[in-house]
Amino acid sequence: MLAVRNLSFSYGQKSVLLDINLDCKPMLTAIIGPNATGKSTFLKCIAGLLKHRGSVILNGKRIYDGDSTGQVSYLPQDNGTPIALTVLEAVLLGMHQSLSWRVSQKDLDLAFGVLEDLGIEELSTRLLNQLSGGQQQMVSIAQSLVREPQVLLMDEPTSSLDLYRQLEIFNLIKKVTYEKNIITLVALHDLNLAARYADRMVVMSKGTIYDAGEPYAILTEDMIKTVYGVHADVYMDRDGLPVVVPKVSSSPAKRIQHRDTLGQRQPEKALGGVLTP
């Protein structure tokens, strides 16, 4: 059980997270919300990468700043600089704390196993700077899975992947979450992808948690209008999952105007299309 208590964070004078309280069980939780609402910062605070006020408690033990890496694995949005490093070496870096100069057979098994699970084993000897953006993303995911974490934090893990790969990755994340009993938190923009895969959704708005619950209860026309400033229809599909379809009448001009009142600088990127399973 991961418990976040009174977590606040500010960059200098600017408050980014305001007194957040959240409990997470081993399941797939999607964190949604507009840009610049603190989703990434929230994940970084849980990972112990940012000094924050309040506490993050995992199974009764407090996670300290920068000390959490054994149990918590954080996958940033940025894939890192593509350098002349083989994919296998890059995956091994995910468990650098326990590696010596000579990599043991056990560690190699683990790294190859993750690559196989992700279906990218054939890339193992390719260099990172020879891979496409999507392939680099897969390697990053492998890097965070290889640590066998208790908590897996992912910031937009499928942002540069095609639809097929998106579904493949989320199937895998879900499988790993259940099989290994991991607390998985994924920051996502694509509401339909979130609805399809998440057991629970947490909506963030202006540095606080606006609402949390099961997708069907969270994804409402009201919430989308209030939090995103977008008019949308929400339907239930054949599986009983909510599907968000933005209305054409939500003209960009109107949205930008509305979002300006929320203090956002950039227009939101297009919401994800309707997914077919």
Added chain:
Amino acid sequence: MTTMSRDAYDRITRRKIVYLIVVIGAMILTFFIDIMTGPAWLSMKEVIQAIFWPGQSDPMVEGIVWIIRLPVAFMAISVGAALGVAGAEMQTILGNPLASPYTLGISGAAGFGAALAMVLGVGAVPYAQEFLVPLNAFIFSLITCMTIYMLARGRKKNQTETIILVGIALLFLFNAFLALLQYMASENELQAVVFWLFGSLMKATWPKLAIVTVVLILLIPLFARDAWKLTALRLGDSKAQSLGIDVRKLRLRVFVGISLITATAVCFVGTIGFVGLVAPHISRMLVGEDQRFFLPLSALSGALLLSAASVGSKMIIPGSIFPIGIITSFIGVPFFLALILTRKEGHW
């Protein structure tokens, strides 16, 4: 599939080990050729006999080998390795392909310190005599590094940019001071300063060699201990941080190590450029960024390059010795360009 990938991985690892062995072999070969060459040519047999069975060969040959050529040949290996390692880690912590031990004013400061001793006879440490020039060069190099360190330590953001920009500003400052000293110097002093700036291994002695080698042997394990972290640092700060690495501390710790290695190497041999820049690039092209291979190969290729340059400096005009700082570029540039132009993929 697993077996195929494993075989491919094993093949790549074996290839990297072969590169290391080939460079070690080439280095040992140039080391012996370095001892053979000079105003008096020696045969390989004479050299080996003088080194391994002293007392059984011509005393004059033994004198040449043990007193003159061995310290120089070893110094080429030791300084070359030091510059290779320092360049490799400088490029790693700054994430910049142009970084080398000389980028950040360290050479400028060493040159100024040396010139101060040669022109004005002013030493940072009194009664240093034989070591007056190297000690001055060492102390001024360290002052530069520590200034950069202190200014970068306080920065939470843009640490890399601070190190590079402060270093370059100091480079200009010390170059200006150096120019001033050269302007003030007599003809003889000016010649001495210019010759020092060319870089030369000729003043190598056993004690100086011991100092450079000991510093190198003490510091390389410190870098080696952080090998995985340094590899991760090349992926960028945010990626390395997400892997649980304290990027600021790692960068500063390695910077201190680089400073000590560079200052020690530079103070005895002057400014031998290019090795520290090119050796890491050669290694990266051959074995990639995995520091377990990249670090030792940078040291070895630096040593090989400087040893080959030492041979070259004695071969251009038989009987005379060119300043090695000039030769490193003559030998290194064509080799470097050939490597860059014959490769399809970018290595940086």
